[in-house]
Amino acid sequence: xxxxxxxxxxxxxxxxxxxxxxxxxxxxxxxxxxxxxxxxxxxxxxxxxxxxxxxxxxxxxxxxxxxxxxxxxxxxxxxxxxxxxxxxxxxxxxxxxxxxxxxxxxxxxxxxxxxxxxxxxxxxxxxxxxxxxxxxxxxxxxxxxxxxxxxxxxxxxxxxxxxxxxxxxxxxxxxxxxxxxxxxxxxxxxxxxxxxxxxxxxxxxxxxxxxxxxxxxxxxxxxxxxxxxxxxxxxxxxxxxxxxxxxxxxxxxxxxxxxxxxxxxxxxxxxxxxxxxxxxxxxxxxxxxxxxxxxxxxxxxxxxxxxxxxxxxxxxxxxxxxxxxxxxxxxxxxxxxxxxxxxxxxxxxxx
Numbered sequence: 001x002x003x004x005x006x007x008x009x010x011x012x013x014x015x016x017x018x019x020x021x022x023x024x025x026x027x028x029x030x031x032x033x034x035x036x037x038x039x040x041x042x043x044x045x046x047x048x049x050x051x052x053x054x055x056x057x058x059x060x061x062x063x064x065x066x067x068x069x070x071x072x073x074x075x076x077x078x079x080x081x082x083x084x085x086x087x088x089x090x091x092x093x094x095x096x097x098x099x100x101x102x103x104x105x106x107x108x109x110x111x112x113x114x115x116x117x118x119x120x121x122x123x124x125x126x127x128x129x130x131x132x133x134x135x136x137x138x139x140x141x142x143x144x145x146x147x148x149x150x151x152x153x154x155x156x157x158x159x160x161x162x163x164x165x166x167x168x169x170x171x172x173x174x175x176x177x178x179x180x181x182x183x184x185x186x187x188x189x190x191x192x193x194x195x196x197x198x199x200x201x202x203x204x205x206x207x208x209x210x211x212x213x214x215x216x217x218x219x220x221x222x223x224x225x226x227x228x229x230x231x232x233x234x235x236x237x238x239x240x241x242x243x244x245x246x247x248x249x250x251x252x253x254x255x256x257x258x259x260x261x262x263x264x265x266x267x268x269x270x271x272x273x274x275x276x277x278x279x280x281x282x283x284x285x286x287x288x289x290x291x292x293x294x295x296x297x298x299x300x301x302x303x304x305x306x307x308x309x310x311x312x313x314x315x316x317x318x319x320x321x322x323x324x325x326x327x328x329x330x331x332x333x334x335x336x337x338x339x340x341x342x343x344x345x346x347x348x349x350x351x
Contacts, residue, residue: 001348002319004038005031009326010256011051020051028062034341038070040321043077045115047263056089063097072102075175078133079108079126080119087140091164099165104193106175110275114267123272141169186212191229199292203315235297236322238339242300246283249299252327253280302343
C-alpha cells in the first residue's frame, strides 16, 4: 500500500496566515522524511477552507521543498480555470518536480456554489464544460500548432512551453462521487480518485471500476495498472489511545463542518442548489471494533487504525490520501503523522 498526506488546512480566522502556510511547507518536508509516498493538494477559496488558497502556486513551493514524493491535485476545479493556462502551469510544475506530478480534476465543488460565483462562473458549467476542458488540457500538453474549436473554447497557438517533464503528459485522474462517473471513467480507462465512505462501499466502487474496464475491452495489464493509481481520501488522526484521538479530532472536525455549513447557508445563491454535506460521524458512530459498513474515519490508536487499514487492504484499496484538515495543534498533528509512519505504515509496505 501507498500512503499520501492530503493538505486540506482549514484556518477560518485571518490572523497569521503567513505562519500557517509556512507550517504547511514544514509539514511537507516532515512527511517526506517520514516516508510518505505522496502529498495531495486541494482547491477551495474565500473562507480559509484551504489556507493557501491557490493550489497551483502552493504546489510549486511544495515541489521545491521536496525531492521524492508524488505531488497530486485532489482536485483542480477545472470550471474555475482556463484549460490552456492550467496546461502551462502544470507543465511547469511537472518540470519543477522532475516528473512527480499527478493531475486530479473534477467538475468543481459539490457544496460551495459561492466559489463559482466568486470567480464570475456558474455551477452548471462544471458538468457542461468538463469533457471539453480535459480534451483541451491534453491537447495543449501534447500538440504543436494547436487549433482547437470547441463549444466553450476556441483557441490557436504554437505550443505550450515548457513541455511536460513526463511523456506524453502527467497522469490525469478524475475524482468520482457516484456510480455513473466511475463507469464513465472506467470505459475510457481514466484513473480515478475516490472519497472514502465505508470500506465496503469503496470496495464496491473499485469492483465496479475494474469490471467496467474489463467489459470495455481493456486487458488485464491495463486494468491492474489503473487499479494501482486509484487513491482513496480519508480523514485521519492518531493518538496513543482511541479515546484520546477521538476527543482531539471529532469535536474539531464537527466545528469545522458547522462553520462551512454556515458559510454555505449565507453565500450559496438559492438559484444554484448544491448537494448537502452529511455531518461527520461522532463518537457513538464508532464501534469497539472498526465496522467496514460504517463511514468511520481513520481515527484512533495505532492498533485501531491498523485494523481499519487492514480491512481496506483486503477490500482492494491500495493507496490512501489522509488528512486531519489542519484542525489539530501542530504538536498533535506531528505526533499523529509519526505514529502512523512508525507504527502503522510498516505493517502494509509489503502487503
